[in-house]
Amino acid sequence: MKSIAQELLDRTEEAVWRRGEGYADKGKVRILKHDEKGIEAAVSGTKNYNVILKFVANGIRKQCDCPYAARGICKHIVAAAIVWDEFRGFARPDSATVHAETIQPSPISGPQLTRCFADPLNADLNIIRVAVDYFGFSHKPHAVLPKCPRIESREEAPLSLAEVKSALQEMASWNRRSSYNHYLCAGEMAAAFSELLEVIYRRLPATPPDEAVRIMLSCVDWYYAKFNNIIDDSDGVWVFPKTRIGRNVAALWKNHPDSAEWMTFNKAAGDLGRKWESEELDAEAVAGWQDITL
Ligand SMILES: [Zn+2]
Numbered sequence: 001m002k003s004i005a006q007e008l009l010d011r012t013e014e015a016v017w018r019r020g021e022g023y024a025d026k027g028k029v030r031i032l033k034h035d036e037k038g039i040e041a042a043v044s045g046t047k048n049y050n051v052i053l054k055f056v057a058n059g060i061r062k063q064c065d066c067p068y069a070a071r072g073i074c075k076h077i078v079a080a081a082i083v084w085d086e087f088r089g090f091a092r093p094d095s096a097t098v099h100a101e102t103i104q105p106s107p108i109s110g111p112q113l114t115r116c117f118a119d120p121l122n123a124d125l126n127i128i129r130v131a132v133d134y135f136g137f138s139h140k141p142h143a144v145l146p147k148c149p150r151i152e153s154r155e156e157a158p159l160s161l162a163e164v165k166s167a168l169q170e171m172a173s174w175n176r177r178s179s180y181n182h183y184l185c186a187g188e189m190a191a192a193f194s195e196l197l198e199v200i201y202r203r204l205p206a207t208p209p210d211e212a213v214r215i216m217l218s219c220v221d222w223y224y225a226k227f228n229n230i231i232d233d234s235d236g237v238w239v240f241p242k243t244r245i246g247r248n249v250a251a252l253w254k255n256h257p258d259s260a261e262w263m264t265f266n267k268a269a270g271d272l273g274r275k276w277e278s279e280e281l282d283a284e285a286v287a288g289w290q291d292i293t294l
Helices: 005-009 014-024 075-087 093-102 110-118 125-135 160-172 186-206 208-230 240-255 260-277 283-289
Strands: 031-036 038-044 048-056 059-064
Touching: 005 075, 005 093, 005 110, 014 075, 014 093, 031 110, 038 075, 038 240, 059 075, 110 125, 110 160, 125 186, 160 186, 160 208, 186 208, 186 240, 208 240, 240 283, 260 283
Parallel strands: none
Antiparallel strands: 031 038, 038 048, 048 059
């Protein structure tokens, strides 16, 4: 049994979370049905909304029939999650945890954004995530994507290819949301992929070198075959994951130049390079991506 609120925190905007807590405190949630896997609840607000929350094989099914829910997690879902957790004996996340783990939309300036693009490896990914909301041409509502796909973040845990593939698949699935928009969600997608690459970078030292090379190959492949096709690349947000792929491969190459997997890497990267970039790619060329700026 686990806390559902904890699982939802990092995919919810802080202001929405606080409103959901208010709803829970005011007794606006009525549980209609529940079992150990999930609940159905009626949440009263401007209107009555039905919320379904359920643990499923690869995550959480969450549904609310309010208009905001098309965009992301709404206050009704938060309120129902908190009430169901408390019903099962889980304390709700404290205020500091909520602040630290939720999504923070903050006003940003043009020079801040320029600095991000000038030094993509050290860019504040929170800025990339919300830039379009401040500088985009269209302000229509769009999906709010999680900060990072689900993945273990402890550095001492050896990483497996299966784990990374599952995280990449999760990100690919975000593209199927009805409110996903190739242009408006591009920054969030690039930031999430970059966050995943940061987790991979921190866990590489604990990972067997051959597996690590296979993992980075899967990232190069995903970058071309998926990422570039589910974002509008006109603003250049691809630079954030691309430089991180380069840095990760450079670190691996430096520490484990004799891994047998580099042959497979070079062959597959060569194929991808010819197909997508019309140039030869190998480990050395991919490592060079770390220095790209716009
Ligand atoms: Zn709702």
